[in-house]
Amino acid sequence: MADQTSAAAADPYRKLGKDLLRNIHRIMVKARVLEERLIKMSKSGDGYFWIGGPGEEAFNVSLGLQVKKGQGPEFDYLHLHYRSSAIVLGLGGPVIDTIRQMRCVAGDPYSKGRNFVNHYALPKWNIVPVSPTIETQYSTAIGTAIAQRRVETDAITIVNGGDGGTAEGDFHSCLVWSNRPALTLPILIIVINNDYAISTAAQGQHGERNISDWGKVFDMPARTVNGNDVAQSYLAIKEALAYCRKERKPYLLEARTSRLYGHSSSSGANRIAQADCIAEFEAKMSERGMIAQEEIEKIWQENLEEIDKAHQQVKTEPFPTPESIWENVFAGPLPPSYPTKGGS
Amino acid sequence: MANMAQAIRLALHYGEENLGVREIFGEDVGPPLGGVFTATQGLKNAWNSPLDERGIMGAALGLAWAGLRPVAEVQFVDYIFNAIDILKLAANSLWMSGGQFPAPLVIMTPTGSGIHGSLYHSHSFDSVATKLHGMKVVCPSTPIDAYGLMLAAIKDDNPVLYLKPKALLRSRNEELIPGEPPDEKELKSMIDAPIGDRSKWKPRWPNVKEYLVPIGKAKISKTGKDATVVTHGRMAPIALEVAREIAQKNEGGVEVVDIRSLIPYDWDAIKQSIRKTGRVLFLNEETEITNFGEHLLRRTIDELFYELKVRPRLLAGKATPGIGLSAILEFASVPQKADVERAVKDLLAEPA
Numbered sequence: 001m002a003d004q005t006s007a008a009a010a011d012p013y014r015k016l017g018k019d020l021l022r023n024i025h026r027i028m029v030k031a032r033v034l035e036e037r038l039i040k041m042s043k044s045g046d047g048y049f050w051i052g053g054p055g056e057e058a059f060n061v062s063l064g065l066q067v068k069k070g071q072g073p074e075f076d077y078l079h080l081h082y083r084s085s086a087i088v089l090g091l092g093g094p095v096i097d098t099i100r101q102m103r104c105v106a107g108d109p110y111s112k113g114r115n116f117v118n119h120y121a122l123p124k125w126n127i128v129p130v131s132p133t134i135e136t137q138y139s140t141a142i143g144t145a146i147a148q149r150r151v152e153t154d155a156i157t158i159v160n161g162g163d164g165g166t167a168e169g170d171f172h173s174c175l176v177w178s179n180r181p182a183l184t185l186p187i188l189i190i191v192i193n194n195d196y197a198i199s200t201a202a203q204g205q206h207g208e209r210n211i212s213d214w215g216k217v218f219d220m221p222a223r224t225v226n227g228n229d230v231a232q233s234y235l236a237i238k239e240a241l242a243y244c245r246k247e248r249k250p251y252l253l254e255a256r257t258s259r260l261y262g263h264s265s266s267s268g269a270n271r272i273a274q275a276d277c278i279a280e281f282e283a284k285m286s287e288r289g290m291i292a293q294e295e296i297e298k299i300w301q302e303n304l305e306e307i308d309k310a311h312q313q314v315k316t317e318p319f320p321t322p323e324s325i326w327e328n329v330f331a332g333p334l335p336p337s338y339p340t341k342g343g344s
Numbered sequence: 345m346a347n348m349a350q351a352i353r354l355a356l357h358y359g360e361e362n363l364g365v366r367e368i369f370g371e372d373v374g375p376p377l378g379g380v381f382t383a384t385q386g387l388k389n390a391w392n393s394p395l396d397e398r399g400i401m402g403a404a405l406g407l408a409w410a411g412l413r414p415v416a417e418v419q420f421v422d423y424i425f426n427a428i429d430i431l432k433l434a435a436n437s438l439w440m441s442g443g444q445f446p447a448p449l450v451i452m453t454p455t456g457s458g459i460h461g462s463l464y465h466s467h468s469f470d471s472v473a474t475k476l477h478g479m480k481v482v483c484p485s486t487p488i489d490a491y492g493l494m495l496a497a498i499k500d501d502n503p504v505l506y507l508k509p510k511a512l513l514r515s516r517n518e519e520l521i522p523g524e525p526p527d528e529k530e531l532k533s534m535i536d537a538p539i540g541d542r543s544k545w546k547p548r549w550p551n552v553k554e555y556l557v558p559i560g561k562a563k564i565s566k567t568g569k570d571a572t573v574v575t576h577g578r579m580a581p582i583a584l585e586v587a588r589e590i591a592q593k594n595e596g597g598v599e600v601v602d603i604r605s606l607i608p609y610d611w612d613a614i615k616q617s618i619r620k621t622g623r624v625l626f627l628n629e630e631t632e633i634t635n636f637g638e639h640l641l642r643r644t645i646d647e648l649f650y651e652l653k654v655r656p657r658l659l660a661g662k663a664t665p666g667i668g669l670s671a672i673l674e675f676a677s678v679p680q681k682a683d684v685e686r687a688v689k690d691l692l693a694e695p696a
Contacts, residue, residue, distance in 0.1 A: 073410050112442035121441035128409050129441045133429050139398050140430070143406015143414070146367065157406075169426070173399035180394065328443040329478055331501035335560055335608035344646045 012231035028057035031086035053083030055260035058277035059227035064090015077144035079137035096310035135165035138174035145185035164197025178250035194259035227255030351487035355494035370417030386547035435478035458511025463666035468630035485580035492557030522553035562610035568597030622653030653696035
């Protein structure tokens, strides 16, 4: 009996508590339903290219919920990539704005219909523009982290990307610059490792056993976690954030996750038979009596209805005007004799 | 009387003291060297970065997003190509984010030939720089313009690529920066670091004042009624010298338009001069294929064709894979004074 009690106390799921886990679950479902709708939109001509992060919900929602959210160097900066919808939903972002970006309507708040879906840019939460370029976010993260070293704050810079991108120089730049003895940088360096760069298996391209092994060279804290597991992800993120906030130094965190619909439209965006973090999480919560099956079904249904409603709303919204291409070319007005004809 | 490197240094000092510049960085930018051309010597906020152009550019963009106005250096423009992704991101940050993320930063980098720099210290970058749409691009040809353009670049809410003509960084000009001592030896004793141990050295800064060269505003270095030379950077003083000599010999009045800003360029000033003279030579040192001068030439044909007296011309670098170290090879690749003189005289001589 005593053993059973201590085992229950050691259970990370019980440690995190029912309320938090139910909240994480609700947002994970929202993220999945959103991504599946985006895929449908892409395939039905209600948008173009799809790229997103179904399969990363366990890790990403756990991250989004722990961000110190706000604007300016005294809050966390987020240098995300294109699989980050669940992070933004974890922060409290609305689903409708992502649908707006998918449909390229004028009211897309992140890019005015200019960029792919899941390419966020949101100053009020320090989400700097997500770029389709691979891995450049690991270079720009250096700058916001320097800004955070110049003020008294516990805020940090968080960067995430995929395993394929770690072959780029930007990843190395981030490791070198954040470990400079002259000025260490508080950056949580996250790598989501799903084993693939589009169709190319990491197995044939990367000799590192773990991507987190790069941390050994710099004698920095680094670890690899099961990103499909909510409790392990949440607690690992918590530990890494605490380290960066206190020590003003970097932490390398590798999360191994599924990639449930492949890379993007470019690989078909079809469901792949891999571990599903939501199904696994629901089973774990059910086992512990934290949620009933009827409640789970209700949450899925509610989210479907919310997405339906948002999608219907976005279908009524106008597309950008051709003239809007000239907005924001420069801060301030377009110079008077700037060429605008596109040739003769 | 400051040379161009000292003028840039004085501008950055003014920026530190008055315009909120708190981060000036790049390879060898901080002490003890203060830049390979000494443009950042003695500055209190200058620091050394790793040898990593991509990281430098990424750091600058991140700092700009965080609300600072960084000035970063890429040591030679020849090495900027591996940072091109991030230069593009800086340029498109505002547009891509639907107007939400301006990127006020300055990237300065020595450009062009003239120091016997061989293949990788002689590049020009104008054509690529001017295709980073959303980024402003400036290139001074005198110390006073270098000073005024740097202050304007720091104040600008857009990313500004500040091209420093390598061959002119030690050049001087009679126009003084407001507040600088006229005696060049006095200035040197105040702001140039000593040879040897510099660990205890501190500059004595002159009380320089604000002086702005508006970005997008050309300078008519010399007026003339018979022909126009549109140029910038290292070629500008060569064009001016040629124009003055031709005037002295009463062989024609050549107007020299030093555009100073490539993006945005002062089309009104260019147009006005061409309308007056009907003859124009576009002159720069980058290679001729897909050259920035070609764009100006095309626009001239589109908008001023019937006002031209003779065909418009471009004098530019030869389209070879590099610039050779031998002076003979370099001079054969990049326009020299004799080439400019020949081109201007041809332009004047062609019957209308």
